[in-house]
Amino acid sequence: MNYKNKIWSKIWRNLIIWIAIIFAVFPILFIIGTSFNPANSINTTQIFPGNPTLENYKSLIVGENNTFLIWVWNTLKISFLTAGISVFLCSLAAYSFSRFRFKGRRMGLLTILLVQMFPQTLGITAIFLIMTWFNDKIPFIGLNTHAGLILVYLGGAIGMNTWLMKGYFDSIPKSLEEAAYVDGATSFKAFRAIILPLARPILVVIFIIQFIGTYSEYMIASTLLKGDKMYTLAVGLRLFVGQHYDDRWGPFAAAGVLGSIIVIVIFYSLQDLIFSGLTGGAIKE
Amino acid sequence: MEKKFRKYILKISIFAMVDALVLFFCIMFILNDDIIISSIIFVVTILLNWLGFSKKSYPLRYLLPGLTFMIAMVVVPIGYNVYISFTNYSTGHIVSKDQAIKNFMNREYFPENGKKYDYIAYGTPESLKYLLLHSENDEDTLVDMEGNVLDFNEIKHSYDDSGFPGNIDNFYVLDQKEIFKNIKELQNLKITYLNGWLRLGTLREFYYYIPQYTYDSKKDILIDNKTEKIYRVKNAQFVSDDGEMLDPGWTEVIGFQNYIRLLTTEKYRKPFFSVFLWTIEWSVLTVFFSFVIGLGLALLLNDPKIKMRKFYRSLLILPYAMPAFISLLIWRYGFYNSDFGLFNKILNSMFNITIPWLNSPGWARFSVILTNVWLTFPYMMLVSLGALQAVPGNLLEAARIDGANGFQRFRKITFPLIMISIAPLLIGSFATTFNNFTVIWLLTEGNPITGIGNVSGATDILISYAYKLAFIGKAGNELGLSSAVAVVIFLIIVTISVLSFRRTKVLEEVADEL
Numbered sequence: 001m002n003y004k005n006k007i008w009s010k011i012w013r014n015l016i017i018w019i020a021i022i023f024a025v026f027p028i029l030f031i032i033g034t035s036f037n038p039a040n041s042i043n044t045t046q047i048f049p050g051n052p053t054l055e056n057y058k059s060l061i062v063g064e065n066n067t068f069l070i071w072v073w074n075t076l077k078i079s080f081l082t083a084g085i086s087v088f089l090c091s092l093a094a095y096s097f098s099r100f101r102f103k104g105r106r107m108g109l110l111t112i113l114l115v116q117m118f119p120q121t122l123g124i125t126a127i128f129l130i131m132t133w134f135n136d137k138i139p140f141i142g143l144n145t146h147a148g149l150i151l152v153y154l155g156g157a158i159g160m161n162t163w164l165m166k167g168y169f170d171s172i173p174k175s176l177e178e179a180a181y182v183d184g185a186t187s188f189k190a191f192r193a194i195i196l197p198l199a200r201p202i203l204v205v206i207f208i209i210q211f212i213g214t215y216s217e218y219m220i221a222s223t224l225l226k227g228d229k230m231y232t233l234a235v236g237l238r239l240f241v242g243q244h245y246d247d248r249w250g251p252f253a254a255a256g257v258l259g260s261i262i263v264i265v266i267f268y269s270l271q272d273l274i275f276s277g278l279t280g281g282a283i284k285e
Numbered sequence: 286m287e288k289k290f291r292k293y294i295l296k297i298s299i300f301a302m303v304d305a306l307v308l309f310f311c312i313m314f315i316l317n318d319d320i321i322i323s324s325i326i327f328v329v330t331i332l333l334n335w336l337g338f339s340k341k342s343y344p345l346r347y348l349l350p351g352l353t354f355m356i357a358m359v360v361v362p363i364g365y366n367v368y369i370s371f372t373n374y375s376t377g378h379i380v381s382k383d384q385a386i387k388n389f390m391n392r393e394y395f396p397e398n399g400k401k402y403d404y405i406a407y408g409t410p411e412s413l414k415y416l417l418l419h420s421e422n423d424e425d426t427l428v429d430m431e432g433n434v435l436d437f438n439e440i441k442h443s444y445d446d447s448g449f450p451g452n453i454d455n456f457y458v459l460d461q462k463e464i465f466k467n468i469k470e471l472q473n474l475k476i477t478y479l480n481g482w483l484r485l486g487t488l489r490e491f492y493y494y495i496p497q498y499t500y501d502s503k504k505d506i507l508i509d510n511k512t513e514k515i516y517r518v519k520n521a522q523f524v525s526d527d528g529e530m531l532d533p534g535w536t537e538v539i540g541f542q543n544y545i546r547l548l549t550t551e552k553y554r555k556p557f558f559s560v561f562l563w564t565i566e567w568s569v570l571t572v573f574f575s576f577v578i579g580l581g582l583a584l585l586l587n588d589p590k591i592k593m594r595k596f597y598r599s600l601l602i603l604p605y606a607m608p609a610f611i612s613l614l615i616w617r618y619g620f621y622n623s624d625f626g627l628f629n630k631i632l633n634s635m636f637n638i639t640i641p642w643l644n645s646p647g648w649a650r651f652s653v654i655l656t657n658v659w660l661t662f663p664y665m666m667l668v669s670l671g672a673l674q675a676v677p678g679n680l681l682e683a684a685r686i687d688g689a690n691g692f693q694r695f696r697k698i699t700f701p702l703i704m705i706s707i708a709p710l711l712i713g714s715f716a717t718t719f720n721n722f723t724v725i726w727l728l729t730e731g732n733p734i735t736g737i738g739n740v741s742g743a744t745d746i747l748i749s750y751a752y753k754l755a756f757i758g759k760a761g762n763e764l765g766l767s768s769a770v771a772v773v774i775f776l777i778i779v780t781i782s783v784l785s786f787r788r789t790k791v792l793e794e795v796a797d798e799l
Contacts, residue, residue, distance in 0.1 A: 126363070159355055234610040241618055264607060
């Protein structure tokens with residue numbers, strides 16, 4: 001009786017897990033299958049195509065849909081710069097908060113803590129108007145420029161990331177730096193030669209989380225960017241499939257597969273690091 | 286010592302060079318009438334110099350670069366948004382009052398029996414130089430291409446047999462073809478003349494236009510010179526006594542009008558409250574279901590007897606690992622599409638039914654929640670797994686020996702323990718879902734519309750409603766109203782933040798440190 005119970009419990013446990021796995025994975029299998037379909041039309045799509053072809057992929061890379069490559073390039077460029085610069089700026093700010101005692105430190109910390117609570121997208125109307133104003137005065141960071149978009153992203157990235165990094169820096173013992181100071185190092189030298197190497201894990205986590213977050217950002221990019229050549233992948237793909245989903249379904253599927261791969265690979269290769277960052281409170285969309 | 290000195294010299298020279306450059310730019314901007322930008326640059330440079338040379342500023346050197354971005358791109362926009370919510374900023378009310386008046390001052394009309402001038406153009410085939418305007422009753426007028434009236438006698442000219450000068454300042458009369466080649470230049474020409482100005486009316490003639498409006502700054506009224514109608518200021522617009530409104534109006538601070546409009550006028554009250562309720566519904570249901578599913582799976586996977594746990598986990602987090610915008614588009618077009626979508630194809634072939642997944646209000650709401658649960662349950666599973674690891678095994682073992690069954694152990698020990706670390710994350714998730722524009726926008730754009738003339742749709746959440754009011758308005762862009770909605774969201778988030786602060790006690794941590 002007990003033995004039988006155990007078998008049953010094992011079976012239903014596995015059954016539930018497998019149902020959940022199918023629920024989780026199905027859309028991805030579906031899009032992979034679709035991307036190898038010979039027909040463009042959404043109507044004749046088969047999940048497991050009888051005669052798989054690379055036509056859809058070809059059309060994205062060398063064919064008529066190759067603006068896709070521009071979108072990928074734009075997205076990678078913007079995400080990489082945003083993540084890199086924000087890690088740099090945040091590590092500086094976090095170091096200052098963690099190691100120096102100065103007037104206004106508490107106010108600064110409180111401000112950062114409060115500001116990171118509010119999604120930047122709440123100010124989207126104002127951001128749009130500010131960028132329009134930039135457009136007149138300093139055109140190279142105005143509307144419809146990647147530099148402008150990166151500036152906006154950087155602003156949104158500082159609060160949360162600085163806060164997380166400061167927590168990590170606090171956990172690094174001060175005795176190492178003190179030794180360096182005795183040897184005559186400046187505080188910047190101590191920061192560069194001691195803190196940064198020791199803080200590598202958090203720098204990587206924040207870089208990755210920021211990279212993935214920027215890669216997938218839709219709202220701000222779609223508000224600020226206009227024109228085929230300027231789009232990021234999120235904005236471009238939506239418009240690409242939006243009006244012509246019935247005859248662009250195949251290329252879209254291929255684009256979806258290619259556009260996901262890079263993020264999925266990063267995610268899986270660093271999953272343990274990212275999860276430790278997640279439970280630390282770094283929730284990003 | 287010498288090395289230090291050399292470094293110092295280098296520093297001073299770099300600062301000096303940058304400062305000189307900035308000064309140059311400042312002057313350029315001032316000459317360009319950009320006082321604001323010039324003063325911003327000026328203040329920033331002074332700040333930078335102070336940072337570079339004051340000992341006191343040392344910590345700020347590290348802080349300021351990051352903080353500047355944060356303030357410029359988060360704090361300022363949110364503050365500006367709050368300000369806009371107290372103005373009437375909207376289509377037709379975008380410029381300042383001065384700009385609006387300037388706009389009216391530039392409007393013109395051509396009176397009946399107004400003066401017309403034909404012209405002779407002088408220049409080279411490449412460009413025009415002078416125009417000689419001629420009308421029957423007036424003396425001839427000579428103008429250059431900047432619109433200045435010139436004294437005919439001061440410029441060298443010679444007459445030919447027609448009675449008109451054939452040559453002015455060594456430029457010859459241009460023929461029709463040469464004039465048309467440079468017609469753009471003529472069309473842009475505006476010559477101030479008497480009370481009005483001369484502009485090209487037809488291709489062959491300049492007309493004497495008269496300003497249509499006169500602004501009386503004392504009485505703050507606008508007078509139409511043509512009809513002699515008087516327009517008075519009303520609701521940031523010039524309005525005549527018989528109700529005719531002139532565009533453009535201007536922006537002005539209107540106090541709480543937007544909020545009052547949102548809460549009391551029929552047109553906005555109903556959509557606002559239904560959107561508001563749905564936003565809460567959507568956040569609560571999403572977080573609830575994805576937490577229940579995530580926790581359930583975490584409990585199953587936490588059992589060390591299950592083989593391949595890591596493999597299962599890797600498969601289950603796929604929805605979280607994939608960029609959301611791609612999976613959302615797959616759900617929208619691949620699954621939910623009522624004609625070609627996979628769901629309806631399967632349902633149609635098996636049971637011969639079609640479901641309007643995204644086209645009927647009820648189904649659309651169900652669909653967006655379903656997809657969002659799919660997107661977020663892996664996150665819940667991961668944080669639950671993390672929290673479960675921290676539950677001490679001996680506690681559970683003791684309860685088991687005391688005779689508590691599995692469900693009792695979960696309810697009395699595991700669940701309360703993991704909630705300590707998960708509750709703040711749930712609140713965070715709630716806040717994120719509350720403002721998850723991307724999911725709603727990529728799946729439905731807030732549609733389907735529930736009534737004729739409604740801006741909001743059945744699946745619109747507050748932030749997408751605000752976005753629509755600002756950017757997609759069918760009857761114009763209501764930026765002021767949209768900002769008011771954003772401020773409402775802002776207040777809700779403040780409340781949520783206070784709640785979560787209380788739980789995590791982060792604030793005390795900050796306070797303790799000093």
